[in-house]
Amino acid sequence: MQEVLQYLFSGLTNGAIYAVIAVGFSMLYSATDLINFAHGEFVMLGSLFLVTLWGAWQIPLPIAFLLTVACVALTGLLFERFAIRTVRKPQPIVLVIITVGASIFLRGVAMILWGKDAYSLPPFSNQPPLELAGATLLIQSVWIIVISLLLVFGLHLFYRRTLTGKAMQATAISKRAAWITGIPAGLMVLLAFVMSTGVGAVAGMIIAPVTMCSYDMGTLLGLKGFCAAMLGGIGSLWGALLGGILLGVLEALGVGLISSALKDGVAFILLLLILYFRPGGLIGAAESARF
Amino acid sequence: MKQRQSLPRKAMWITILTLTGCLIGTSLFALPALAEEKYTIGGIFAVTGRASFLGDPEKRSMELAAEEVNKNGGIDGKMVETVIYDTEGDPTKAVMGVSKLLNKDRAITIIGPSTTPTTLAVMPMAERAETPLISCAAGNKITQPVKPWVFKTAQSDILAVAAIYQHMKEKGIKKVGLLTVSNAFGESGREQLREQADQFGIQVVQDENFGAKDTDMTAQLTKIRSADPDAIVCWGTNPGPAVVAKNVQQLKIEVPLYQSHGVASPKFIELAGDSAEGIYLPTGKILVADLLPDSDPQKPVLKEYIQKYTEKYKMPVSGFGGYAYDAMKILARAMEGAGGDKAKIRENLETMKEYVGVSGAFNFTKEDHNGLGPDAFVMVQIRNGNWKLVE
Numbered sequence: 001m002q003e004v005l006q007y008l009f010s011g012l013t014n015g016a017i018y019a020v021i022a023v024g025f026s027m028l029y030s031a032t033d034l035i036n037f038a039h040g041e042f043v044m045l046g047s048l049f050l051v052t053l054w055g056a057w058q059i060p061l062p063i064a065f066l067l068t069v070a071c072v073a074l075t076g077l078l079f080e081r082f083a084i085r086t087v088r089k090p091q092p093i094v095l096v097i098i099t100v101g102a103s104i105f106l107r108g109v110a111m112i113l114w115g116k117d118a119y120s121l122p123p124f125s126n127q128p129p130l131e132l133a134g135a136t137l138l139i140q141s142v143w144i145i146v147i148s149l150l151l152v153f154g155l156h157l158f159y160r161r162t163l164t165g166k167a168m169q170a171t172a173i174s175k176r177a178a179w180i181t182g183i184p185a186g187l188m189v190l191l192a193f194v195m196s197t198g199v200g201a202v203a204g205m206i207i208a209p210v211t212m213c214s215y216d217m218g219t220l221l222g223l224k225g226f227c228a229a230m231l232g233g234i235g236s237l238w239g240a241l242l243g244g245i246l247l248g249v250l251e252a253l254g255v256g257l258i259s260s261a262l263k264d265g266v267a268f269i270l271l272l273l274i275l276y277f278r279p280g281g282l283i284g285a286a287e288s289a290r291f
Numbered sequence: 292m293k294q295r296q297s298l299p300r301k302a303m304w305i306t307i308l309t310l311t312g313c314l315i316g317t318s319l320f321a322l323p324a325l326a327e328e329k330y331t332i333g334g335i336f337a338v339t340g341r342a343s344f345l346g347d348p349e350k351r352s353m354e355l356a357a358e359e360v361n362k363n364g365g366i367d368g369k370m371v372e373t374v375i376y377d378t379e380g381d382p383t384k385a386v387m388g389v390s391k392l393l394n395k396d397r398a399i400t401i402i403g404p405s406t407t408p409t410t411l412a413v414m415p416m417a418e419r420a421e422t423p424l425i426s427c428a429a430g431n432k433i434t435q436p437v438k439p440w441v442f443k444t445a446q447s448d449i450l451a452v453a454a455i456y457q458h459m460k461e462k463g464i465k466k467v468g469l470l471t472v473s474n475a476f477g478e479s480g481r482e483q484l485r486e487q488a489d490q491f492g493i494q495v496v497q498d499e500n501f502g503a504k505d506t507d508m509t510a511q512l513t514k515i516r517s518a519d520p521d522a523i524v525c526w527g528t529n530p531g532p533a534v535v536a537k538n539v540q541q542l543k544i545e546v547p548l549y550q551s552h553g554v555a556s557p558k559f560i561e562l563a564g565d566s567a568e569g570i571y572l573p574t575g576k577i578l579v580a581d582l583l584p585d586s587d588p589q590k591p592v593l594k595e596y597i598q599k600y601t602e603k604y605k606m607p608v609s610g611f612g613g614y615a616y617d618a619m620k621i622l623a624r625a626m627e628g629a630g631g632d633k634a635k636i637r638e639n640l641e642t643m644k645e646y647v648g649v650s651g652a653f654n655f656t657k658e659d660h661n662g663l664g665p666d667a668f669v670m671v672q673i674r675n676g677n678w679k680l681v682e
Contacts, residue, residue: 006513006542014507116343118530120562129541135513138541210537211506212530212562216341220504255510260499261473 002134007256008249009132013141013210015248016148020203021225022232022240023152024196030235031172031192034095038079038103040222041110042197045072046204047213048110051119061124068205069198075106076197080190103218110215118214124206144206151202152241155195159237168192227267231274233281242282330366330631332357332622333398334375335388335413336427336615337405341503342380344529344556345405348612349427350375351604352596353402356619359599366626378404382412389413393420399631402618403427405611407475414441423637425622427614429552430479434660442640442660444617446575446650446667451552452483454573454668455524456491458681464522464547468497468515470508470535472527480526480551496520503531509538522546528553533562540566547571552668555610560676571681573668575650577610582680588647596649613649621646621653 021043028036049071054064083098084090123140130137159165170178171188179185203225204213211217224247232243247267254266274281334353337346357373365371374396376388385404392398393416400423404410407430414433417424417440426433426443429451433443459467469484471477477500488495497518499511512535515523523546525535532554539548548570550559555574560567576583580593596616600608624646625639643662646653651667670681 003513003517007510010507010509010513013509017506111339116339116341117558118533118562120530120533120564122564129543136509136542207506210534212533214530217504220502221506252510255499256514260501260511260514263505264502 003256004253005133005135007252009135009137009141011249011252012245013138013144013248014251015228015245016141016145017203017207017221017244018224018228018247019241019244020148020151020199020206021221022228022244023148023155023237024199024203025226025229026232026235026237026240027155027199028192028196029229031168031196032189033092034084035099035226035234036196037096037099037222037226038106039099039196039200039225040218040220041103041106042072042076042200042218043204043207043221043225044110044213044215044218045075045106046201047208047217048114048119048204048215049201050205050208051114051121051213055119055121065205069201072201072204073194073198076193076200077190079197080193084193085186085190103222107215107218114215116215118212120212121208123209138210140206140209144210147202147206148241148244151199152237155199155237164191224267227271230271230281233283236281236283239281239283246282329370329372330626331372331374331396331398332619333389333392333396333401333403334373334615335378335385335392335401335403335409336375337380337409338375338377340379340381342406342528344558344609345427345611346378346380346403348609349403349405349615352600352612352614352616353619355599355603356616356623360619360623366623367628367630371623374398378406378409380406380409382409385409385413386416389416393422398422399626399633400425400622400636402615402622407433407479410443411475414438417441422633423622423625423640425618425640427611427618430475431483431661432479437658437660440637442655442662444621444648444650444653444661445611445614446552446663447661448479448483448551449487450663450665450668451573452480452487453665454670455549455571456487456493457665458571458670459493459522459549460491462547464493466494466496466518466520466522468518468520468523469495469499470511470515470523470525471498471500472503472531473500474503476528476553477526480553484524484526501527501531501535503527505531506534507538508535509542512538512542512544516542516544520546522549524549524551526551526553529556529558530562533559533567536563536566536570552610555671557607560673565676567673567676570673571670572673574671574678575610575613575667576669577608577613577649579669579671579678579680582678588652589649592647593649617646617648617650617653620648 024039046068049068053059053067054061083102124143127139167183168188170183171185175185228244228247229240232239251263251266254262336349338350357371360371378385392401402425405427407428410426410428410433424441427445429445429448431447431449471481485495497515501508525532532550550570550572552573555578576589577593583590597608625636629635641655643655651663653662655662671678672681
């Protein structure tokens with residue numbers, strides 16, 4: 001029993017990380033119909049910027065946090081402006097391949113800037129791990145879970161309650177119609193990029209203290225996040241959250257109850273099953289159910 | 292009409308092709324004649340990529356050793372030239388690099404690659420070309436079974452495992468849980484850990500693994516904890532084992548944690564922070580050169596290497612560069628009097644005795660192409676963020 005609880009805790013921590021990454025994928029997909037395969041690299045940038053700003057330069061955490069989001073979002077903005085916007089024939093396949101190229105590019109740049117070594121960061125707050133019926137949970141895991149929930153909830157409010165959010169949704173449904181009603185569609189796409197990469201940066205920062213940060217950490221995280229997004233139903237915020245946590249918990253249970261050799265297999269078996277039986281994901285099976 | 296016209300054109304193409312063929316041919320034949328003034332030694336290391344912590348210092352150390360050889364008048368009066376390619380830790384690139392070294396650069400011998408998978412990929416090529424290869428990787432599949440043309444200077448996992456189990460035996464540890472990384476390094480360690488356990492009266496009670504890029508190993512550790520071992524052995528290279536160390540502290544697992552020589556660098560202490568306290572690991576003597584007793588024959592060699600390396604590169608020495616340094620020095624000795632004859636060099640390597648290098652005292656034989664004994668490893672413990680020799 002105590003073991004199972006520990007597996008659940010372990011799964012929740014990993015799951016919340018996958019969820020935040022999945023949210024980034026979903027947001028961008030719903031606004032632009034684009035899967036950004038460089039998303040994992042933005043997560044990596046978030047971690048490494050925090051390593052520099054908080055770890056090396058000793059800037060207080062809240063300021064470093066905001067600065068990192070700003071830096072990474074700026075990178076996302078430049079990415080949209082120079083790599084995506086300039087494409088003459090923006091067919092989905094071309095854009096997806098551009099994102100793959102961008103991920104290799106960003107990884108290379110990060111390798112030059114931060115070197116090939118891994119870095120570690122202290123947790124956000126220095127308390128002993130929580131204990132519950134013999135199972136332990138790191139305080140940083142609590143941070144991860146709380147921040148990801150707040151993030152998803154905040155985004156939900158943004159889409160439902162603000163005019164900008166609604167305008168973004170409108171752009172997602174039809175760029176042309178939105179443009180006719182006076183919504184600056186191009187600006188909305190740009191905003192989607194900035195927000196999605198900003199969310200990626202948050203994911204990178206909250207996981208930095210539990211894992212080690214290095215220039216090549218983004219690829220696998222990006223793939224797992226993509227899996228989680230597909231699992232929950234890409235384009236849906238709550239789906240991304242559900243998919244991420246489900247993936248994390250199942251992975252941990254797979255390790256604990258079956259074999260640790262299966263850990264990465266679980267994600268991809270799930271992905272295959274979901275694509276086969278419920279291509280729309282757990283939430284948002286109908287094609288219109290975006291957000 | 293058309294056909295008749297194409298005939299002269301065909302003839303023209305054939306002439307051009309033959310001419311270029313001749314040109315390439317003559318230039319190829321001309322190469323060895325030019326190269327006779329010096330010996331070309333190939334290096335192939337993972338200078339960039341995930342295994343760069345191995346390849347980068349190895350490349351530097353090989354260059355350092357070659358420089359020394361040349362400063363002392365070269366080999367039989369001929370200078371040594373090194374040609375080094377980067378594998379990026381990728382077996383495909385290693386194969387490409389070795390074929391370039393063999394065919395284009397006409398290397399007499401090859402030092403490297405840095406990792407076990409890349410070495411396994413290029414070994415057949417060295418065998419086919421009958422060119423000595425001195426690998427810098429740890430996996431014992433490289434020299435077991437013995438391949439005539441393949442040697443290695445890095446300590447085998449066999450010795451590292453033996454050092455760990457010997458220490459456990461002395462501490463009265465009977466049951467161990469294993470947590471190994473799922474790549475060639477981890478698999479090789481896992482195999483040895485399982486194989487040698489019986490000899491030391493140790494029982495493996497739980498056997499788990501983790502991915503090289505995993506961010507959390509609490510699930511595996513929980514499973515190991517429930518099997519109630521006396522000690523846990525983690526086998527991997529950074530950063531995974533640092534995460535394991537942190538998770539062990541988080542789960543408040545009280546039994547001792549052993550790590551492999553794969554993390555024997557200050558980087559591990561930096562990554563794991565205070566969770567590194569109390570961890571035992573086997574390491575080559577380079578990490579603790581200052582702590583060694585003066586009676587140790589390796590001490591002067593180590594001091595010289597460390598001094599030269601830090602002087603030349605203005606950076607602290609790594610535990611891994613010594614493999615390439617030893618390889619180059621051993622090779623230089625084997626090449627003396629061989630006149631560039633590969634078979635003779637191979638023979639000299641196989642019969643080399645009592646060469647005291649950075650990684651240990653080498654005694655190569657027909658059956659042992661690694662040549663190191665159990666004294667190549669010492670056990671250390673991390674205390675107050677530093678290494679302490681374990682008696």
